[in-house]
Amino acid sequence: MKTTHTIQQVTKITGLSAHTLRYYEKISLIRDIEREGNGYRYYSEKDVEWLQFLIRLRDTGMPIRDMQRFAELRYRGNETVAERRQMLERHKHQIREHIDRLLGNIEALNEKTDYYRELEKER
Amino acid sequence: MKTTHTIQQVTKITGLSAHTLRYYEKISLIRDIEREGNGYRYYSEKDVEWLQFLIRLRDTGMPIRDMQRFAELRYRGNETVAERRQMLERHKHQIREHIDRLLGNIEALNEKTDYYRELEKER
DNA sequence: CTAAACTTTAGAGCGCGCTCTAATGCAAGA
DNA sequence: TCTTGCATTAGAGCGCGCTCTAAAGTTTAG
Numbered sequence: 001m002k003t004t005h006t007i008q009q010v011t012k013i014t015g016l017s018a019h020t021l022r023y024y025e026k027i028s029l030i031r032d033i034e035r036e037g038n039g040y041r042y043y044s045e046k047d048v049e050w051l052q053f054l055i056r057l058r059d060t061g062m063p064i065r066d067m068q069r070f071a072e073l074r075y076r077g078n079e080t081v082a083e084r085r086q087m088l089e090r091h092k093h094q095i096r097e098h099i100d101r102l103l104g105n106i107e108a109l110n111e112k113t114d115y116y117r118e119l120e121k122e123r
Numbered sequence: 124m125k126t127t128h129t130i131q132q133v134t135k136i137t138g139l140s141a142h143t144l145r146y147y148e149k150i151s152l153i154r155d156i157e158r159e160g161n162g163y164r165y166y167s168e169k170d171v172e173w174l175q176f177l178i179r180l181r182d183t184g185m186p187i188r189d190m191q192r193f194a195e196l197r198y199r200g201n202e203t204v205a206e207r208r209q210m211l212e213r214h215k216h217q218i219r220e221h222i223d224r225l226l227g228n229i230e231a232l233n234e235k236t237d238y239y240r241e242l243e244k245e246r
Numbered sequence: 247c248t249a250a251a252c253t254t255t256a257g258a259g260c261g262c263g264c265t266c267t268a269a270t271g272c273a274a275g276a
Numbered sequence: 277t278c279t280t281g282c283a284t285t286a287g288a289g290c291g292c293g294c295t296c297t298a299a300a301g302t303t304t305a306g
Contacts, residue, residue, distance in 0.1 A: 006282090006283090007282095007283075008282080008283095017264085017265075018283090019264075019265055019266070020263085020264065020265080022284085022285090023263085023264065023265085038271085038272055038273080038283075038284090039271085039272085039283075039284060039285095040272080040273095040282090040283055040284080041283085041284090053235075056228050056231055056232065058263090059224065059228060060225060060228045060229075060232075063262080063263095064262075064263070078242065081239050081242045081243055082239075082243055084239060085236050085239035085240065085243070088232055088235060088236050088239070089236060091232070092229055092232050092233070092236070095225055095228070095229055095232075096229070098225065099222055099225055099226070101182065102183060102218055102221065102222055103222070105179050105182060105183045105218070106183075106215055106218055106219070108179055109179065109183075109211055109214070109215050109218075110215070112176075112211060113208050113211050113212060113215070116204050116205075116207060116208035116211070117208065119201065119204045120204055120205055120208070129252090129253090130252095130253075131252080131253095140294085140295075141253090142294075142295055142296070143293085143294065143295080145254090145255090146293085146294065146295085161253075161254090161301085161302055161303085162253075162254055162255095162301085162302085163252090163253055163254080163302080163303095164253090164254090181293090186292080186293095187292075187293070
């Protein structure tokens, strides 16, 4: 059973617009998408999973440049697995640092809202 | 003891460039900065603290539009404290949601690196 | 006194990540 | 068959948050 999806179906699954899907292909974040005689794209299940992974990288703040690098490694095959893993390890580290900064900032904002609450009492 | 800082000193304290400091003033994120006869800016201690607070809002993902709204409330005085607190509460909530998404994504990336590690073993 | 290094302004430019336009062609339902 | 709604492309445009330029004035070190 081989399932493919039209670009519209992929917009519904991923939340990416058709414009963005074509853009991602143009900048080589995704490649080799099946076409039929009419020139239309038909995304495989694997394509969709890859897009969802790209979305994860994006949502965790990875710049497109780095995503391009990662995609290139992926399309080069299994010999790049170690390098890909290193990229992800480094990226995870950065996300953790980001989270730590956010937590520190929340702490500071807590103090601010506490202070505001005091001011509100006084009126 | 009343301390003021030149724009260069403020760049060192805050990490914001002189360009950005002027830009923030132009878009009303900060106002009423003291000037002397020469037209130069002299930032008070309070100005610097406010800038540091703005940086916190920025670093936690608050868009400039919202920072402008917050700044406007601040310059309107104490009667806006409740509204400011509400803004911050909502913002903190969004940060927490953001952190949760990041944690979920780290979890998924962990699975990916685990899988890569398996692949690496096999070679 | 001079030169280097600061300051000011208005406004242009930039990098990022999309987002949209225009022109054209294919597909599917009445 | 006709109409509506999809699809395609190259390339322009946009919103965000700065970042830089140019032309001019001020300050400071030697």
